[in-house]
Amino acid sequence: MAKKKVVIALGSSVFNSKIVQKKLSIDKLFSNLSTAVARKKKDGPYFVFASFKGEKRNASAVKFYYGATLDLDNSDITPKGIRKVLKPLKCRYCIYTTHSHKMEGKGNRYRVVIPYVEPVSKGKHVETTIYLNYLFGSTGVDTSAKALSRPMYLPAHPRDMREHFYFYETEKKSLLDPEQKIEVPPELLWEQEELNNAVNDKVDITAELTEGGRNDHIAKVAGTLIGQGKPLQEIMDFCWEINELKFSPPMKLSEIKTTVKSVWKSHSRNHNDLEWSHDQIVERIQKSESLENDIDHILTMAAASVSTNKTSPIQLNSMLKKISSRVKDVSLADLKGEIKSKIKTQKVEKSEAKERLDIDDDLDGPVIDKYIREFDDFYYIASENIIYNRRAELEYKPEGFNTKNTEMNEDFGYTKLSPFKILTDIGAVQKVDARRYSPAHERTFRDPLDKRSKLLNTYCAADVRCKKGPTKPLRQHFEYLFPDERERKIVLEFIALNYQNPGKKIMWAPIIKGRKGIGKSIIASKIIKPIFGPKNINELNTTQPLEEKFNSWQSGSQMVLIHELYAAKARKTITENLKSFITEDTVKIRAMQKDYVTLPNVTNMLAFTNHEDALFVTSDERRFCMLRCEVFPRDAKYYAKLVKYLEANVEAIAYYFKNMKIDTIDAYTLPETVYTKQVMRSSLDWAESLVKDELDDDESMLNRYTYMTWKSLCQMFLLKMHQNGGNVSPYEAILGTASKKTSELKHALNDAGFHELKVPGAADGRLRVNGKRQSAWVMPKTKDVELDAKHKASIIAKLESCEEEVAEAYQTIL
Numbered sequence: 063m064a065k066k067k068v069v070i071a072l073g074s075s076v077f078n079s080k081i082v083q084k085k086l087s088i089d090k091l092f093s094n095l096s097t098a099v100a101r102k103k104k105d106g107p108y109f110v111f112a113s114f115k116g117e118k119r120n121a122s123a124v125k126f127y128y129g130a131t132l133d134l135d136n137s138d139i140t141p142k143g144i145r146k147v148l149k150p151l152k153c154r155y156c157i158y159t160t161h162s163h164k165m166e167g168k169g170n171r172y173r174v175v176i177p178y179v180e181p182v183s184k185g186k187h188v189e190t191t192i193y194l195n196y197l198f199g200s201t202g203v204d205t206s207a208k209a210l211s212r213p214m215y216l217p218a219h220p221r222d223m224r225e226h227f228y229f230y231e232t233e234k235k236s237l238l239d240p241e242q243k244i245e246v247p248p249e250l251l252w253e254q255e256e257l258n259n260a261v262n263d264k265v266d267i268t269a270e271l272t273e274g275g276r277n278d279h280i281a282k283v284a285g286t287l288i289g290q291g292k293p294l295q296e297i298m299d300f301c302w303e304i305n306e307l308k309f310s311p312p313m314k315l316s317e318i319k320t321t322v323k324s325v326w327k328s329h330s331r332n333h334n335d336l337e338w339s340h341d342q343i344v345e346r347i348q349k350s351e352s353l354e355n356d357i358d359h360i361l362t363m364a365a366a367s368v369s370t371n372k373t374s375p376i377q378l379n380s381m382l383k384k385i386s387s388r389v390k391d392v393s394l395a396d397l398k399g400e401i402k403s404k405i406k407t408q409k410v411e412k413s414e415a416k417e418r419l420d421i422d423d424d425l426d427g428p429v430i431d432k433y434i435r436e437f438d439d440f441y442y443i444a445s446e447n448i449i450y451n452r453r454a455e456l457e458y459k460p461e462g463f464n465t466k467n468t469e470m471n472e473d474f475g476y477t478k479l480s481p482f483k484i485l486t487d488i489g490a491v492q493k494v495d496a497r498r499y500s501p502a503h504e505r506t507f508r509d510p511l512d513k514r515s516k517l518l519n520t521y522c523a524a525d526v527r528c529k530k531g532p533t534k535p536l537r538q539h540f541e542y543l544f545p546d547e548r549e550r551k552i553v554l555e556f557i558a559l560n561y562q563n564p565g566k567k568i569m570w571a572p573i574i575k576g577r578k579g580i581g582k583s584i585i586a587s588k589i590i591k592p593i594f595g596p597k598n599i600n601e602l603n604t605t606q607p608l609e610e611k612f613n614s615w616q617s618g619s620q621m622v623l624i625h626e627l628y629a630a631k632a633r634k635t636i637t638e639n640l641k642s643f644i645t646e647d648t649v650k651i652r653a654m655q656k657d658y659v660t661l662p663n664v665t666n667m668l669a670f671t672n673h674e675d676a677l678f679v680t681s682d683e684r685r686f687c688m689l690r691c692e693v694f695p696r697d698a699k700y701y702a703k704l705v706k707y708l709e710a711n712v713e714a715i716a717y718y719f720k721n722m723k724i725d726t727i728d729a730y731t732l733p734e735t736v737y738t739k740q741v742m743r744s745s746l747d748w749a750e751s752l753v754k755d756e757l758d759d760d761e762s763m764l765n766r767y768t769y770m771t772w773k774s775l776c777q778m779f780l781l782k783m784h785q786n787g788g789n790v791s792p793y794e795a796i797l798g799t800a801s802k803k804t805s806e807l808k809h810a811l812n813d814a815g816f817h818e819l820k821v822p823g824a825a826d827g828r829l830r831v832n833g834k835r836q837s838a839w840v841m842p843k844t845k846d847v848e849l850d851a852k853h854k855a856s857i858i859a860k861l862e863s864c865e866e867e868v869a870e871a872y873q874t875i876l
Contacts, residue, residue: 065089066237068128068177069113069425075105076213079119083425088177088237092156095175098217098227104161108213111175113425121207126181126429130190130238131214132174133160134198139170141230147197148174153238156231161218164226172228173214179237180432183469184210190240270308277321280305280313284325294359295352298322326359340373344381353388360385361397365404430488437490441506441518442482445496449482452505453522455597494518499618500664501598502565521620523564524595528721531714535707536589539581543691551726552687552733557590558722559729560621560666569645570684570732571667573627573677576691581701582670586623588708590668593716594620600665601625608636616649617661624669627676637677643667644685679741688738748793749803749810752779757814757842767864768844769819769857771836773797774865777872779807784875815842819857822849829854831861 066088071081099106110119111129134144144157155176163171176194188205195203203209219227238244271279280301287297301322305312343363350356364381367373373381382397439453442460449458458466460482467481485491494506495515501523509515544550556572576582591599600619602608605627607615615622627636643649649663669676679686708715727733756762756778763770763778770778776796784790795801819838820827828835838861840846849857 066177066179067428068111069126069181069428070128071110071112071114071119073108073110073119073213076108077105081110081114081117081119083113083117085425085427088154091177092175092231095156095158095217096229096231098158098219098224098229100221100224101161101218102220104215104218106218107216109216110211110213111177112211113181113429119211119213121211124184124207124211125426126183127178127187127210128181128428129175129177130187130194132176132194132198133214134172134174135169139172139198141172141228144172144174144198145230145232148176151176151238151243152234153236153243154232154234155238156229158217158229159219159227161215161220163219163228164223165220175214176238179239180241181429182240185469186240186244190238190244193244270310272310276305276309276313277317280318280321281325284322288326294322294326295355297326298355340367340377340381343367343373344384347381347384347388353385357385357389357392361400362404365401365408368401369405369408430490433485433488433490437485440485440491441497442486442491442493443495443497443518444493449491450497450518452518452520455520498661500565500662501620502563502664520618521564522595522597524593524598524716526593526595526716527713528717529713530717531711532707533711533714533718535704536711536715536718539584539704542693542696543576543580543582544689545693548726549689549735552735553585553689554719555722555724555727556668557585558719559724559727561593561716561719562722562724563729564620565664566729567647567663568666568729570687571640571644571669572687572689573669573671574689574691575671575674575676575737577694578672579695580691580693581696581704582691583625584701584704584708586625586668586670588705589715590621590623592708592712593719599623605632605636608632608639613639613643613649614651616643616663616665617651619665622665622667624667627669627671628673633675633677637679640667640677641685674741677741679738683738684732686738686741687733688735688741690737747806747810749807750813752782753810753814756782763864763868764841767860768841769838769860770841770864770868771831771838771861773836774861774868775811775839776807777868781868781872781875790875811839816840819849821854829858829861831858832865836861 067085068088068091069083069085070091071083073079073081111131112127113125114120115123115125141157148155153176155174157172157174160171160173162168178190182190184207187210191205191210192203217227217229269279283301283304284297287300298319301318302315305318343360346356346360346363347353350360353360364373364378368375368378378401382394382401386392386394386397439451441450441452442448443450446457447460449460449463450456451458460480464480464482470481470484471479479487482491486493492506494517495509497518497520498509499520500507500517501519501521503517503519503521505519507517507519509517540550540554544553553572553574556568559566559568574582574585586599586601591601598620600615600622602615602622602624603626605624607613608624643663643665644667646663648660649665650658650660677686679688732738753764756764759765763774779796780790780793783793793803796803796807798804816839818827819829819840821829826835828837830836831838838857
């Protein structure tokens with residue numbers, strides 16, 4: 063902080079408004095203030111702790127304040143007392159005595175200089191000035207622009223009072239941050255407002271003044287009369303009368319005119335005279351008692367009103383005729399020429415103001431840096447015409463953004479440039495073509511499909527620091543939920559794989575089944591969500607979104623957590639929807655009232671369920687890793703203690719997963735579990751289940767024979783169902799050729815690798831077995847053979863032998 067640069071404006075005398083602006087370190091500034099010069103008069107070199115637009119000290123031209131300066135003219139105050147008051151701020155400052163210190167009747171006089179950590183605008187500087195003076199017991203301080211930019215003399219003392227000069231600098235290196243440290247009590251702001259209003263509303267026109275304060279008095283009188291709606295000439299005449307009667311000596315007429323016109327112009331700018339409508343301008347013309355003197359201002363307003371289409375050409379012509387009829391020696395043609403000239407001038411000024419940002423790179427560097435940091439997360443998205451705050455996820459229309467940040471115009475000393483234009487010109491707000499959630503990319507990146515397009519990455523990593531700490535309660539909870547070490551590692555490594563590789567697509571998803579109340583959801587809410595960041599996790603508490611056509615839930619997050627995965631009627635639909643979501647490289651997203659958009663698929667999934675049949679998992683499924691928690695709920699104290707630990711050790715949990723070695727799983731291969739196989743089997747229909755069971759049995763006829771007739775297959779399956787205690791009657795229809803059950807069984811056989819043997823030359827492709835024409839089926843592992851006479855006879859013999867064995871066993875259920 064010692065070498066941090068600030069800007070000050072230096073002048074030679076308060077009677078000379080010319081200034082030189084310098085950028086220097088705080089060490090250098092305090093070094094300069096530590097040495098005083100001897101001079102007879104108080105007036106001399108001064109500084110203002112602010113930057114200005116231009117090279118003249120003008121209150122309205124202040125850009126930013128770089129620090130606070132306090133004058134403490136209390137005869138009782140001491141340096142020790144000053145240090146005691148400022149001690150709670152814990153910031154760097156210096157104290158030095160002023161020229162009048164200890165002079166007769168003056169008492170102790172100190173100046174305190176407090177640099178800011180960042181340049182601030184007038185509004186925050188006003189609050190800081192009020193607050194700091196309040197700390198020293200002063201309220202109702204003058205916070206006008208003129209007072210805030212008042213010159214502060216550099217250290218000086220009378221020639222015979224050198225020994226009374228005092229300088230002190232704190233050892234603190236941190237700088238005052240008004241945004242964090244300063245909070246003015248509401249009652250203090252109210253009191254300040256009341257005092258300000260009292261000063262502004264009451265002007266003693268009977269006061270007799272000598273040289274000091276005459277200009278200020280005229281300015282206050284002019285401001286009061288303008289507020290009352292008096293025309294310019296009447297205000298001028300009134301001020302001249304005060305000057306003649308109450309001032310000693312009187313001011314020159316030229317000085318009166320300069321002051322009054324300056325106040326009039328300032329009022330015009332501040333009260334939007336240049337945005338008046340036709341009716342307002344006509345009213346001004348009618349009320350003016352000295353139109354000759356008001357004519358220039360009225361024509362300026364009229365030109366602006368025409369430029370903004372608030373006054374039509376016909377209305378303008380009527381307006382100019384009214385002026386011409388009242389003002390002698392001014393023709394309608396002259397007025398039209400003057401209006402035309404003013405419109406042209408205003409257009410040029412507006413154009414120049416829009417095209418040029420009048421910034422001194424050297425002096426305004428700290429200010430620009432401040433705004434670049436302040437708006438670091440703001441981007442203009444061209445495809446949507448919005449300004450987007452990436453960190454807060456807030457959207458602004460440009461008009462609304464400009465309205466919200468109007469103080470920026472004052473900060474930079476401009477009135478015509480919009481805040482958005484200022485920020486884009488200094489590079490604080492970047493422009494992009496579109497936005498996309500993409501954890502694997504940088505903040506901005508080129509669209510892989512269109513290198514011309516610049517994209518904003520809306521992914522924001524969680525603001526969690528990885529720090530080594532206790533993890534025993536975390537590990538114990540997973541040991542309780544998943545006693546099997548391998549299954550426990552699958553879940554832990556799945557979380558770690560996602561955490562260590564943001565944006566990496568994992569081609570399978572864990573589905574965790576367990577009883578209610580055992581702490582499954584704690585994995586989501588107290589472990590995954592805090593370390594990944596709530597904005598990167600999409601939680602679904604029902605399966606309804608999985609069934610709907612609007613699927614925006616599939617994008618915009620690093621992981622989808624489904625808390626209650628179950629929908630009996632839509633089980634197959636949900637399963638199919640999840641399959642493509644888990645494995646496809648892209649997803650077609652459709653939000654409500656929007657068209658489909660294809661996006662890269664960067665979202666992974668973890669689901670919880672209380673049901674055995676949450677999904678329809680087939681035997682060839684490679685997307686769902688089914689895990690079962692067989693445990694029972696523990697008492698409430700266990701969960702309360704666990705949650706308390708998890709909430710207090712987020713950094714340690716993040717470190718645990720960040721550094722976990724992943725050696726049990728990978729992103730592409732579905733881990734096998736016992737429960738996955740069980741769910742696969744329970745998801746099979748009756749035919750698929752029978753075929754799978756027989757193929758898994760080494761002693762089954764399906765594994766002993768290479769060929770079987772349809773009759774033999776059906777009788778064998780009916781026999782197996784009977785042996786398992788099932789009711790055979792509903793399934794006897796399979797012995798036919800056209801029933802629904804027949805189709806289901808044939809479909810299951812085909813899926814398992816069976817195929818029907820077609821005999822060349824036969825009209826229906828069937829063989830004659832035991833005197834009847836029948837279809838023959840080839841077992842899955844049997845190689846195709848050429849059906850010549852020799853092989854045909856051999857196959858028929860095998861079919862007859864099998865048929866006899868099956869028929870004999872089948873007699874037991876007849």
